[in-house]
Amino acid sequence: MLKNITMGQYYPVDSFVHRLDPRIKIVLTIAFIVAVFMVHSLVGYAIVLGFVYLTSRMANIPFRMLTKGLKPLRFILVLTFLLNLFFSTEGTTLIRLGFIHITHQGLSQAVHYSLRLMFLVVGTSLLTLTTSPIMLSDGIEMLLSPLKRFHFPAHELGMMMSIALRFIPTLLEETDKIQKAQMARGADFESGNLLQRAKAMVPLLVPLFVSAFRRAGDLAMAMEARCYHGGEHRTRLRVLKITQKDFIACAAMAGLILLIVVEGIIL
Amino acid sequence: MDERIKVDQVSFTYEEGADPALTSIDMKVQPGEFVAVLGHNGSGKSTLAKLLNALYIPTEGAVIVCGLDTRDESRVWDIRQQAGMIFQNPDNQIVATVVKEDVAFGLENLGVPTEDMPARIESALAAVRMNEFADSAPHMLSGGQKQRVAIAGILAMEPSVIIADEATAMLDPSGRKEVLDTVRRLNRQKGITVVWITHFMEEAAQADRVVVVNQGRIARMGSPREVFQHIDEMRDLHLDVPHMTALAAELRKGGMPIPQDVLTVEEMAQEVCKLLCPSD
Amino acid sequence: MPIRLNNVTHTYSEGSAFQATAIRGVNLTIEDGEFIAVIGHTGSGKSTLVQHLNGLLKPTDGQILIDGEDLNGEKTDRRRIRQKVGLVFQYPEYQLFEETVAKDIAFGPKNLGLSDEEIDQRVRRAMAHVHLDYDKYAERSPFELSGGQMRRVAIAGVLAMEPKVLILDEPTAGLDPKGRDRILSMVRDLHAQGGVTVIMVSHSMDDVARLATRLIVMSKGEVVATGTPREIFRQVEMMEKIHLGVPEAAKLCAVLREKGIDLPDDLYTPDQLREALLAKWKEVSPC
Known part of the structure; x- marks a missing residue:
């Protein structure tokens, strides 16, 4: 697990x-x-x-x-x-x-x-x-926020880091599942030379990308539905x-x- | 009082030149009502859901939510605060790495002062009975629990409507029950209006009113009892009827005078008993 | 090709702080030609159990014999066994990756090293099994299809391995009634006409009541009961205690019996109930 x-x-x-x-x-x-x-x-x-x-x-x-x-x-x-x-x-x-x-x-x-x-x-x-990674990403975001004046996307960067942290376990689990599903169809991820192994990754990587994009689309819509509209006029639950x-x-x-x-x- | 949601002659097309996903939809939802929208995959029911909180804007016609027209761009955030939405995939709508922070997400977006947040988060989590998980990581929760967190995230924003876009489609039976029960309780106790998009007959059977969508049009509308009497029509629409409604029809065919509009096991047992129970 | 499980236990992350036993002491024999439904609550160990049957997971204790051969023995060719025991995961459409439907279905047979001609034959047969027209769909991208069609392509991808045993983990999850019926009738045909042993994980008591020849009931990582639907679904109390319930027809039967109507206790499908109730009605009705 x-x-x-x-x-x-x-x-x-x-x-x-x-x-x-x-x-x-x-x-x-x-x-x-x-x-x-x-x-x-x-x-x-x-x-x-x-x-x-x-x-x-x-x-x-x-x-x-x-x-x-x-x-x-x-x-x-x-x-x-x-x-x-x-x-x-x-x-x-x-x-x-x-x-x-x-x-x-x-x-x-x-x-x-x-x-x-x-x-x-x-x-x-x-x-x-x-x-913790999430505090770290908060800290980086806050430290970079003075740069917003020069159009540096500090808030977006922080949001990206925290979403990435949120989805790492989900995507790892998904990788495990897709890998097993392809193994059930006779895929072999373990043997062969470097080129063969790289080729063997295609059946794993393509579904993983497809799924990551689908998740990203879903998440974007869910965030919009919850009134997300960038960093402006946004308050924070966690204040440093x-x-x-x-x-x-x-x-x-x-x-x-x-x-x-x-x-x-x-x- | 006026209706909560008014869909007035709405058509929607994804891309110019494509077939319309919805055609001439007319429906109203009254305050406090629990309306189920029933349809097979690809019938247009999810498109309809997304029109109700301005995620999509009608190609023709108008959607009015709590008196606000979704075509008015300046009111988009008010509309979305009023009409909260939960989606199908429990994983793809949780933003934060901690439950209570996810519930806070909508509040942060609305610009609610930090000091007001904890109380609102707590009461939202209490309403879905997820308090004890406030500090948990979402990926450790079950599907039903994740959906309840999503509901809390919306509740914290104090909406008057909840739109559930197939919120139970990916859950197991106990998760489905847990989520539907939660929303029904909010509907009854807090008077929150619910639009429940689903393809499960048993769920639609619990609604005040059922709207059946097929090929982008409303095929039928009425109370569950009325709608599910049309067994053949429902099956033609790639849908089904509750098992007991189907059994009632079979028994009637065999000559047993069972009313056609039974929905549940309890109702069926009562009706059968009237005919067959030993009198003592 | 019988499958036998001897005292199989699986513990995840053994020795770490997150150690969790998913299945414990499972003993089972699955004979040729059975249609088995594995039922149980989420987290009861169903998925873990079925992943053992083709060697994707290794038991931490116990033994799995396939045709008398130890699946996890040192000399066992697990890839050959994976060909004989096909496994369709939950939401299998998420594993599609090729440019065309035909190529994706051909992935499994290709891994078996078959000739191009044989692969083509298998792709055509598999598509016929899942009711996808070869001429219409073979050259289309799987990603353009509807959700239900994608799922059938994914199932065809496993069928093209031509397994003797087909395991399906909740094959109807997320589908609407029509999509669900289509998949289930396909599985039923494979079992009845193709002579395939089927093992299906399901949450729907009504579906398994219609299809399965034997049920395996799991709770908290253990097999708590096994038997025909008739034997299992008469145990209404036990099934409710482990939060599974029984088909609506079985529940109705139990309620009616409680109310004093003299019905057999082993009715579990609407058809059986209709027959029984109409027979009773004939007895009492005056005309």
């Missing part, structure tokens, strides 16, 4: 971090990424690590949930490390072994880039683990409110950035 899938990687518990305004969380995540890029020493990374650890504790999220997010990236991480290690040839030489030429700068660059990449992933994971918690979170982030700056000057 595909009905029970959890969307994204949202970790549904209650916590200080979960209750923060999604807009603030998105902005703070960007600030965090900037902060990570300001770090130039291992002590700085230790500070960032400490910050991440504390945040995960406050979010009631097991630390291994964060590191789990890194797993699919392990090849890219290793690749980033190795590329920087072997292909930056400037600076003092550390090791020279045949064609292998490792420099001091190369090593430090390799460490920096891989650590930055890791913290980038961990930081955004913290956001998606603590914010900035609370004291959000100020505390902002202060904490400011603290982190200050620490990193100070550390950069001292060391």
Whole structure:
């Protein structure tokens, strides 16, 4: 039963971090990424690590949930490390072994880039683990809404994201059903080379598209029947409110950035 | 008081040059009435439904809903607020990922102040007996429950008419019953006028009045008892009659004096009893 | 080609928080030539059960034997069995995908690797079974047809596999009375003339009363009763307790018996009731 899938990687518990305004969380995540890029020493990374650890504790999220997010990236991480290690040839030489030429700068660059990449992933994971997809889409919509002045479709974008979220389980279930129906007619989705497999997808994809379009048409009509006429003069049931918690979170982030700056000057 | 809905000499054609989907339809629905529109697939009954809340605009003639002409573009949103509509496919009319937010959708579109919403959502969900599911995800509900959420979404907008466009066609018998019972209760208790589009005879049998549509025209109109007496005509229209009405006709043919207009098992049992029950 | 289910259980998402047992300890034998109706509430496990019969779902426990062969055995060719046991899903018209009706119906036979000539023959035969005129419809796009016609094309797509056993999951859902009768009479002909074993999932007690030779009643994932319509529909109380009810004629019969009219307790179709009531009427009526 595909009905029970959890969307994204949202970790549904209650916590200080979960209750923060999604807009603030998105902005703070960007600030965090900037902060990570300001770090130039291992002590700085230790500070960032400490910050991440504390945040995960406050979010009631097991630390291994964060590191789990890194797993699919392990090849890219290793690749980033190795590329920087072997292909930056400037600076003092550390090791020279045949064609292998490792420099001091190369090593430090390799460490920096891989650590930055890791913290980038961990930081955004913290956001998606603590914010439900629907809140996330609300937050993005609200943050983009000042751009409406320049005819940027912020409301439409938000509506699209939330409808997509609504229909993902429905379409997954439908995919499962169509796949089984074609298997009952002898279709084979599992064997053959790449081309054969791609061809085998046609009997699955065509009905799925047809159905998605039919659903879209139905939904558009149902929305119109319920007086939907775009974002103008529209009120919201869910209103995002900035609370004291959000100020505390902002202060904490400011603290982190200050620490990193100070550390950069001292060391 | 004036009629809630007036359909006056309406014809409707989807594309220019195509055959008309509806031709010269005339009907009125009184406040508080429960009218069933009965017809086979492709008879034009769904087209008629969509004309009633300005989703379609008549090619000829006029549709007046609560005194508002659907051709008047400036009143479209008032008409749709007055005449709420539920559709056939339960999945394709739920917009939000949480039940109560879906109920709020119409209110948001009407620009109802945020602080007024929770009370209206709660009472709408209570009216369809779905309060306990306010925070559920719609895709975890049964078909009948989803349709009740759709009804709540309309109720929250405080309409005077509910149009159900084959709202039970995709449900199982218990889901069908659950949805029809809900709408009938709203009709009786809140006086909401109902236009119930269906191809199920048993559902039409429960209406105050039945309008039979065939090939885009009204073929017959009257109380269920009157309409279902015409067994052969109904079958010619690709429809059916309730089982008990058909059985009554068979028994009459065999010489048993059973009235032709019985609709339900209970009525049939009573009539048969009058003739056959042991007298004590 | 009898189908035998030994203690079949199916649990979805086993071991996860969403674990749910859809069917539990099902024992059944389906013989050649039967017309079986599987009835039960939504969520009673009917659809899960029928998807086991051609190996689309594997039991988490128990065994399914088709012609004595274990369906989920390591050496079993499940695609060959899927050809013998055809399954028509609910709303099958949503699985159509080809440009023309003929090509869509040919999808199954093509997967079997048959010759073009044989495929063409099968498409023609399948279209005849579902009463679609070959010359008129073969080259049309299935997406231009009416809902009822699309459904018949989809059923033809399964019939073209020429299965020995045909399973239909609510084949009349969403159809109007005429469309429903057309599909049901088609299924009846396939069973009576084509010698196909039919297993039909249905919500309509009146339909199954007319058609089935045996009923399988499911409730909460278990088979709670099985027998001829006559045996099942006399158990009005049991059927109401599991919220299925009985055909209107059976209900009328029960009400009349309660009122003291001496009728047999196993009448369940309008025709049977008409005969019985008219016979009674002849006894009491003066002329």
